[in-house]
Amino acid sequence: MCALRERVSGNVVFRSMTLDDIPDIMIIEHESFTLPWSEEAFRNELTHNHFARYLIMEYNGKPIGYAGMWTIVDEAHITNIAVRAGYRGQHLGERLLNEIMDWASDLGMLRMTLEVRVSNYVAQSLYGKMGFVPAGTRKGYYSDNNEDALIMWSDLPGADLDFDEEESSVGEGRERNW
Numbered sequence: 001m002c003a004l005r006e007r008v009s010g011n012v013v014f015r016s017m018t019l020d021d022i023p024d025i026m027i028i029e030h031e032s033f034t035l036p037w038s039e040e041a042f043r044n045e046l047t048h049n050h051f052a053r054y055l056i057m058e059y060n061g062k063p064i065g066y067a068g069m070w071t072i073v074d075e076a077h078i079t080n081i082a083v084r085a086g087y088r089g090q091h092l093g094e095r096l097l098n099e100i101m102d103w104a105s106d107l108g109m110l111r112m113t114l115e116v117r118v119s120n121y122v123a124q125s126l127y128g129k130m131g132f133v134p135a136g137t138r139k140g141y142y143s144d145n146n147e148d149a150l151i152m153w154s155d156l157p158g159a160d161l162d163f164d165e166e167e168s169s170v171g172e173g174r175e176r177n178w
């Protein structure tokens with residue numbers, strides 16, 4: 001199972017997603033994406049995918065955002081990130097992305113990647129601000145309108161540290177220095 005995470009940051013709580021969160025996630029998913037994942041997809045991620053980690057951002061006890069990733073060897077692949085429509089534009093998406101990058105780094109990941117619609121300038125701007133750079137496209141990646149995906153990558157804090165990977169253990173916490 002996934003390593004669990006819980007951290008209070010100012011007025012929001014970041015914690016690992018549980019099955020009980022799925023109804024709230026469905027609301028955010030449907031208001032955020034034209035190809036929303038199903039409840040079953042999230043259930044499978046939480047119960048069967050040992051590479052998957054999902055983070056909830058909670059305000060006043062209610063989920064207002066979430067982000068997910070697959071952690072494979074030393075690379076983290078963002079699967080989805082979304083903030084409730086009424087809470088956007090307050091730097092909460094930035095805090096959420098920062099938190100999942102931190103989590104990936106704590107788990108020993110050195111790089112993070114994601115796909116984003118070529119038309120999604122808001123998300124691309126957020127990723128650029130957080131250090132992601134474009135690294136190619138996947139043609140016709142999105143099945144609803146055959147839109148291309150921009151592939152973006154960012155190094156994580158551990159990537160520029162001079163340490164022996166053989167001696168670093170997955171799950172061991174490391175200070176973030178950026």
Ligand SMILES: CC(C)(COP(=O)(O)OP(=O)(O)OC[C@H]1O[C@@H](n2cnc3c(N)ncnc32)[C@H](O)[C@@H]1OP(=O)(O)O)[C@@H](O)C(=O)NCCC(=O)NCCS
Pocket residue numbers: 032033080081082083084087088089090091092093094095115116117120121122123125126127129
């Ligand atoms: C993408 C998303 C997570 C951003 O969350 P957010 O809380 O609204 O964004 P923030 O307030 O943290 O903004 C962080 C940065 O994103 C960019 N951004 C946010 N809103 C923007 C807007 N309306 N126009 C342009 N850039 C914007 C800016 O770079 C901003 O930094 P700045 O305010 O210093 O300029 C949110 O818009 C969302 O859930 N969108 C729908 C789902 C989605 O597209 N997910 C990404 C899939 S790849």
